[in-house]
Amino acid sequence: MAALDSPWLDPRAAGVTSALALSVVRVDYGGVNVLTVDDLAVRRGEILAVIGPNGSGKSTLLRIMALLERPASGEIRWDGRPVDASDGLDVRRRMAVVFQQPLLADMTAAENIGLGLRFRGVTTADRQTRVARWLDRFGISALADRRAATLSGGEAQRVALARALVLDPELLLLDEPFSGLDQPSRASLIPDLAAILRDDGVTTVLVTHDRAEAQALGDRVAVLIAGRLRQLDETAAVFRSPVSEDVARFVGVETIVTGKVTAVDHGIAVIDVAGRALEIVATARVGDTVRVGIRPEDVTLMPPRESAATTSARNRLTGHVVQVRATTPHVYVVVDCGFALVSAVTLRSVTELGLAPGVPVIAVFKASAPHLFREQRGEGTGQGRTT
Amino acid sequence: MKLSARNVLKGRVIEVKKGATTAHVRIEVAGGAVITSSITNEAVEELRLAVGDEAYAVIKASDVMVARD
Numbered sequence: 001m002a003a004l005d006s007p008w009l010d011p012r013a014a015g016v017t018s019a020l021a022l023s024v025v026r027v028d029y030g031g032v033n034v035l036t037v038d039d040l041a042v043r044r045g046e047i048l049a050v051i052g053p054n055g056s057g058k059s060t061l062l063r064i065m066a067l068l069e070r071p072a073s074g075e076i077r078w079d080g081r082p083v084d085a086s087d088g089l090d091v092r093r094r095m096a097v098v099f100q101q102p103l104l105a106d107m108t109a110a111e112n113i114g115l116g117l118r119f120r121g122v123t124t125a126d127r128q129t130r131v132a133r134w135l136d137r138f139g140i141s142a143l144a145d146r147r148a149a150t151l152s153g154g155e156a157q158r159v160a161l162a163r164a165l166v167l168d169p170e171l172l173l174l175d176e177p178f179s180g181l182d183q184p185s186r187a188s189l190i191p192d193l194a195a196i197l198r199d200d201g202v203t204t205v206l207v208t209h210d211r212a213e214a215q216a217l218g219d220r221v222a223v224l225i226a227g228r229l230r231q232l233d234e235t236a237a238v239f240r241s242p243v244s245e246d247v248a249r250f251v252g253v254e255t256i257v258t259g260k261v262t263a264v265d266h267g268i269a270v271i272d273v274a275g276r277a278l279e280i281v282a283t284a285r286v287g288d289t290v291r292v293g294i295r296p297e298d299v300t301l302m303p304p305r306e307s308a309a310t311t312s313a314r315n316r317l318t319g320h321v322v323q324v325r326a327t328t329p330h331v332y333v334v335v336d337c338g339f340a341l342v343s344a345v346t347l348r349s350v351t352e353l354g355l356a357p358g359v360p361v362i363a364v365f366k367a368s369a370p371h372l373f374r375e376q377r378g379e380g381t382g383q384g385r386t387t
Numbered sequence: 388m389k390l391s392a393r394n395v396l397k398g399r400v401i402e403v404k405k406g407a408t409t410a411h412v413r414i415e416v417a418g419g420a421v422i423t424s425s426i427t428n429e430a431v432e433e434l435r436l437a438v439g440d441e442a443y444a445v446i447k448a449s450d451v452m453v454a455r456d
Contacts, residue, residue: 267408268427281408281427297449302390310388311445312412312430330449346448349391364390367427368409 025074049218154185
């Protein structure tokens with residue numbers, strides 16, 4: 001621990017605001033490029049969620065950040081200083097990594113949590129105090145003397161997280177920490193972990209394939225698709241304004257349709273989609289062909305007998321339900337209104353409105369809800385338009 | 388009003404401020420809480436919204452954030 005107090009390790013002295021930064025990092029496996037990251041900095045105190053489909057390079061990125069793997073090229077900076085895997089323990093001891101790794105089954109929960117402290121030569125008394133505090137913070141004090149092998153999945157994951165956080169890491173790296181858990185365990189652990197990370201301002205990188213976890217925990221979200229960083233922004237911005245269709249699909253934009261701009265007036269574009277005129281807040285030109293993305297969370301359903309003029313929402317499309325798909329936490333209702341429009345509603349609404357295939361409904365969404373894509377494919381930064 | 392949004396809060400319009408495209412409408416609901424809505428100017432005209440009118444703030448459950456001190 002003494003090494004941590006060296007003056008050159010104090011990040012504030014050099015005015016460095018990122019804990020860890022990657023520039024032009026490339027990872028190749030067998031000559032094939034699996035990950036290229038031009039620029040990615042983890043800001044001090046933030047929770048950065050890295051999301052992407054399976055095989056997108058998320059875990060590789062985490063292993064690079066943890067200095068467990070050396071990139072083919074590029075630079076990794078810790079507190080502004082270039083580091084690599086050969087820096088070994090010095091830097092790695094200031095990080096904590098939680099993979100989906102099992103605990104030591106024959107040791108108790110408390111012994112598992114205290115393991116890293118033991119390796120670091122922390123005295124027994126100090127260790128016991130710190131372990132007790134983290135057992136308490138994760139609500140597992142009653143499990144202290146239980147053998148790890150007898151813990152449930154959710155309990156074991158609390159122990160694994162406590163074991164990492166007890167070390168006061170300057171960077172916490174989490175690889176799919178909830179993926180092996182049942183829904184009730186996840187639902188209770190996510191807010192508990194969020195509260196701890198925010199209270200302590202723990203700089204965290206969370207890798208997950210689950211966008212709901214990123215939404216619940218991330219201050220910022222990085223979207224990784226096919227080994228490329230496609231978008232990095234505040235969480236709300238990524239979900240509201242995905243840069244491209246593949247990012248949009250991954251962050252849950254279920255409806256993406258083609259339309260033609262027929263009028264533009266005072267910042268509102270009228271866009272014809274399958275014969276329905278949608279009013280959308282957007283900058284567009286008459287005659288443009290555009291792709292329109294609509295998030296299911298932005299679509300409200302009402303029975304046709306309700307007067308459509310009673311809400312301020314500019315888009316009210318009559319149609320009928322074609323599919324009701326139960327997911328968590330929403331139920332997705334697909335409405336045919338000339339095109340297939342997906343709405344996310346609660347189970348209570350399904351029951352109260354009697355939503356079932358064939359039932360006529362009016363789908364309602366605000367003019368500000370849809371998102372226009374400038375390009376049909378690609379990086380989403382150019383002005384080019386595919387036709 | 389019957390619709391899938393879980394939160395339908397009755398209140399009174401206390402301000403309507405039109406902008407270039409959108410208008411900000413402030414609705415005071417029971418208990419004195421004020422909810423601000425951003426809607427199009429056309430919607431304000433169509434609903435003939437004016438200060439003092441009774442109106443509902445409609446919020447989907449998926450749009451409500453929860454925070455603690």
